Amino acid sequence: MAHKNAPLMTLAPSTSSLVVLLTVVGLLLQLVTASEFPERECCDPVYPLPAVSASVTPDPPPSPSISSSSVTRPESLALESLAAGWLENGEKEEEEEEEDEKEEEEEAEEEEEEEEEEEDKKKKKQEKKKEKKKKKKKKKRKRQKKKKRNRQKKKKKTGEEEGEKEEIEEEEEEGAGGEEEVK
DSSP states (O other), X not given: OOOTTSXXXXXXXXXXXXXXXXXXXXXXXXXXXXXXXXXXXXXXXXXXXXXXXXXXXXXXXXXXXXXXXXXXXXXXXXXXXXXXXXXHHHHHHHHHHHHHHHHHHHHHHHHHHHHHHHHHHHHHHHHHHHHHHHHHHHHHHHHHHHHHHHHHHHHHXXXXXXXXXXXXXXXXXXXXXXXXXXX
16 A cells, blocks of 8 residues: 555556545535534635546535535535536546547558558569569570670671682682693
């Protein structure tokens, strides 16, 4: 259990709401006893309670012993202001929670969009790499085909030249042989 001098902030939200509820009940009892016994003066002023961080604010318990005629005017105003403060705090907390939820949803949507954009970028990069590889292969094939054609042309030329040379040599041999025969 918490030390009696410990601040309310260190207590759990459910415990702090219980403390607030007990404080309100104590204040109501003081008001009832002050109105039933007018000779006794109530020395404790009624202070507004600090805002409770619990998501559900407790409603003050209805007390059948308090009647509207037995409560004096300042005390009823204090109770009304206390109840109004609770309602305002509850509404503010609900609004803040709704805003927080909206912000979280927006952040989640933004993160999803960023992830999708990153995935799209990665896909585009991969597609570009594939295209580059295809182009390189295509160029390489073209170069190889061109080299092959050039080699074949050279072989053909050298083959033709060799064939022509052989024919010329044969003709020369025949021509030389024919001249010898003529002599």
